[in-house]
Amino acid sequence: MSLPDELLAAVAGRFGTPVYVYDVDAVERRVEELRAALGPRFTLAYAVKANPSLGLLAVLARMGLHADVASRGELAAARAAGFPASRLLATGPSKSDADLAALVRGRVGQLHAEGPEELDRLEELGARLGRRIAIGLRLNPPWGIAEKRTIIGGPGAKKFGFDLPSARKALAERKRWPHLHVCGFQVFNASNVLDAALLVENVGHVLDLALSLGRRFDVPLSSVDFGGGLGVPYADGERPLDLRLLRDGLARVAARAAREPLLARTRLVFEPGRFLVAEAGEYVVRVVGTKRSRGVTYVLVDGGVHHLVRPALIGTPHRVRAVGAPPGGRRTTVVVAGPLCTSLDLLHPGTRLVLPSRGDFLAVENAGAYGYTESMPLFLSHEWPAEVGVREGRIALLRRPPRVAELLAAQKTPF
Ligand SMILES: Cc1ncc(COP(=O)(O)O)c(C=O)c1O
Known part of the structure; x- marks a missing residue:
């Protein structure tokens, strides 16, 4: 379900990295596939927590889904996206x-x-x-x-x-x-x-x-x-x-x-969440450099578990691929590590990649569910990723992230 590498590179070039990218066509296809499998007797309600991005919610609301919300914030998001209250459940x-x-x-x-x-x-x-x-x-x-x-x-x-x-x-x-x-x-x-x-x-x-x-x-x-x-x-x-x-x-x-x-x-x-959106999302990071330490090759990247905590939280790595890597290139085992000051900050503890160079992009797959909003972006005060959607080849910003300077400006020093 991954987006073509050229598209991902175009998104990363335009919005910078790290960045979350969602294939909206893939989400729509998923909904249709699941609806066909459930048949007319079952109602499909989207679990908003999996990915509450307003741009995705609006598409799902338009497709006639119901939604399950878990908080007043999710309620507000679902209503803003166009779900009528009668199509909402709360759990x-x-x-x-x-x-x-x-x-x-x-x-x-x-x-x-x-x-x-x-x-x-x-x-x-x-x-x-x-x-x-x-x-x-x-x-x-x-x-x-x-x-x-x-x-x-x-x-x-x-x-x-x-x-x-x-x-x-x-x-x-x-x-x-x-x-x-x-x-x-x-x-x-x-x-x-x-x-x-x-x-x-x-x-x-x-x-x-x-x-x-x-x-x-x-x-x-x-x-x-x-x-x-x-x-x-x-x-x-x-x-x-x-x-x-x-x-x-x-x-x-x-x-x-x-x-x-x-x-x-x-x-x-x-009321599924993950199934509808996980595989449609990718978290794209840029390679800062590579290094060898005690026989291990590290690919150091500009994003990490502060934006995609799931691999560290659940203990299951997501697949990582080198965007635009030559097919058939020689692969080597690498650890993909982010910028946080903790050894837990591994996007992958050991994957086979064509060794990337500084400036190349890596895509962490299956990042569409429990990704952007399940993360802890304040840790280490890095800039937050944008969320970008791609639909029928059109690239559009879904969420402008708060800048670190804005977050700083929201604080006071009264003592
Ligand atoms: C009440 C409720 N419904 C649905 C879901 C969606 O689960 P999944 O993403 O595994 O389909 C969750 C996830 O935590 C949930 O808490």
Whole structure:
């Protein structure tokens, strides 16, 4: 899914490096591919946190997607991008009072509650505003898909959602919250899953759980939400998610749902982030120089984990390629290291590249999700990267980053 090298070089030449580049055509194609795999019975909601760039959100809103927001900031971004409130869901642990108030006042279509204390706070809000709020309970069942790297946490205790005993207790006592209309369930229990069969199996289990709670506690099922978690390959040798297997499996789930009266009007939702945008993004850096130390070749570049923290955070390197390198050139093993004063600042701990020269560009792939906004750009006070989109060959700035001088100007020295 990577953009042609000439385009990346043109972007880097025009906007400088480091720079984030998104292939907007690739995002649109991804949406269409996934929609085809999900079929008409499932609703596609984009998890804004994966990449909240307004330029991308606007494209996704125009394509008719729903979106899942986790904060009042994401709510503002989604609304500014053109998502109607009715197409928004809200999910996120430890929501502040200000976040809850903004989400309720903003009339998001459904709010996912993460625990009984959140129900208490939402009830207070509903009572104060004289409104009944549509609520889905986010559930944390004791089963799920084991993650290769912990992101959501797989099965087991975690900060997300209601464990099943607390969910049953809350449902049994829901008269305590007269301003809340509990009308659905959400389970998001694993991230970056590449096995379509496991995803489908999990969807079946979530549906069983929603049905059994719905029946036992007489909960109308307006929505059952299976979360995100559709994976993309990061490492060489990892195989992409098999969309045909996903499609066939979900068609069986849809057929089953069609036979179930309780699900007749239920919206079945997926809320992927990574799958739609990860592979469409690249983080482009410029080579500052190379050096050898104790038998290791370092390629030193002008960007690092302050802009793309994921390789250090999750411990999985992203593929790196030399932009414009001659095909068939002799490759050598190098460490790609950034400018931060920590040995953690490696964009790759060991990859095979045609040895680049000072001034060449490297592209770090799969940087479209959990990249730009999952980073820590203040560390070491380097300039921030711009975000640039490419659509049908047209290059356009999506986000002008704050300059270091502006960030400095926002500070005071009162003591
Ligand atoms: C509630 C919720 N939904 C969806 C997602 C998207 O997950 P992914 O990017 O793995 O599809 C996340 C990611 O953290 C999430 O927290």
